[in-house]
Structure formats: C-alpha cells, structure tokens
Amino acid sequence: MMEEWKPIEGTDGKYEVSNFGHVRTNSQRPGLLTLTKQKSGYRYAMIEIDGKQCNRRVHRLVAQHFLPNPDNMKEVNHKDGNKDNNHVSNLEWCTHSHNVKHSFDMGLNKPHQWTPEERKHLSERNKQYAISHGYQPKPHRTMAEYQAERRAKAEEQRKAKALMPKPSRKKGWKWSDEARQRASQRQTGKPHPRKSGTKGWKWSEEARQRARERLKGKPFN
DSSP, X not given: OOOOEEEOTTTTTSEEEETTSOXXXXXXXXXXXXXXXXXXXXXXXXXXXXXXXXXXXXXXXXXXXXXXXXXXXXXXXXXXXXXXXXXXXGEEEEOHHHHHHHHHHTTSSOOOOOOHHHHHHHHHHHHHHHHHTTOOOOOOOOHHHHHHHHHHHHHHHHHHHHTSOEEETTTEEEOOHHHHHHHHHHHTSSOOOEEETTTEEEOOHHHHHHHHHHHTTOOOO
C-alpha cells in the first residue's frame, strides 16, 4: 500500500494526514510533525484549525479522512490494541460498548483489585463528604450492641402490647385495669361507665349525675 496524503479539513491545506498515521505541515517550514503521546497512550498532533491551535488525536484524523462511516459511529478502535499503530488498516469505527469490550478482551483494561488500605481510605473520604454535605454518620456499633438494642425494642413492644385490650369470643374486648384507667383519663379525665357481660352498663354515681345534667341541658364539667 502506497502512502496517501489528504489535507485536513479546516486548515486551508496547511496540514495533511496520511493513511499511514503521519501528519505534516505545508507552511513556511514543511515537514512531518512530532506526534506527542498522551497519558492515555494516544498520539496527538498540534495543528492550527480556523486560526486556533488545537490538539487532535492522530487515529481520529486518519479515520475521518480515510475510513467511511455510514452508521455515524462516534469512536475509533485500534484493532490490534496498539495505540501507536495508527495505520488505516488497524482502525475501525465502532460504538462505545464495542470499544470498551475490545479493550477488556485485549487485556488493556483490567478490573481494579481494591486493597484493604484503599478501601479504608475510600470509606474515610466518603464519610468526610457526607459530613460536609450535612449528613451525620451513624456511630459504629458492635454486633453485641446491635443485638442488645433489638432486645430492648422487642421488650418495649411486648409491654405496649400487654396494655392493649384483648378480644374475647364471649364477652368482647377484655380491658386490663391499667388500660381502662388510661382510656378513661384520655377521654374525660373522670371515671367512665363500665360494661358488664351479663348486666349491661354499670354506672358510677358520678357518671349518673353527669348524664342527668346533660339530659336537662345544663352544662357539665
């Protein structure tokens, strides 16, 4: 394959790219440009586009000028995984998911293995971030403290349930003395007539007096 050159779009013919992955300038000092390597491993060239100095990745320049892209894909993949090999035969247009999958298949990317020190540092950093944003982290509890707290809550629920009225099949609700007293104080603050299973309502003298005053239309306390 012969090396072919094409002018880079937007440079007014000042810069050209070849299908071999080279970039040259046709300005006052013509010649090949030095391709700088990024931390990510890609090579890029500094060229002037529309009067502005720009950094452009070489593999994308080669793909844009020598590879058709009918599906309008966004990324360019190196088939052999070598980012220094920007020959047109080593490039292809692809989707982001295909590009990531290919990098794992080629062994370029590997899942990060967290060390205990890294996990501890990440936990402390997340805690400081939560505090700075108004979140209060819960204090650390041991398993014994957690189980003791659960037992205390269960005991409170058991005591509260014991004070509730229990249904009876024959006589209806069966109230404990403490529950009856609490209900009476909550409703009127005074004794309330009690219902007997065989004799009906059992009125206290104070409740009878209040009922008579209510029937006569007199105010009562």
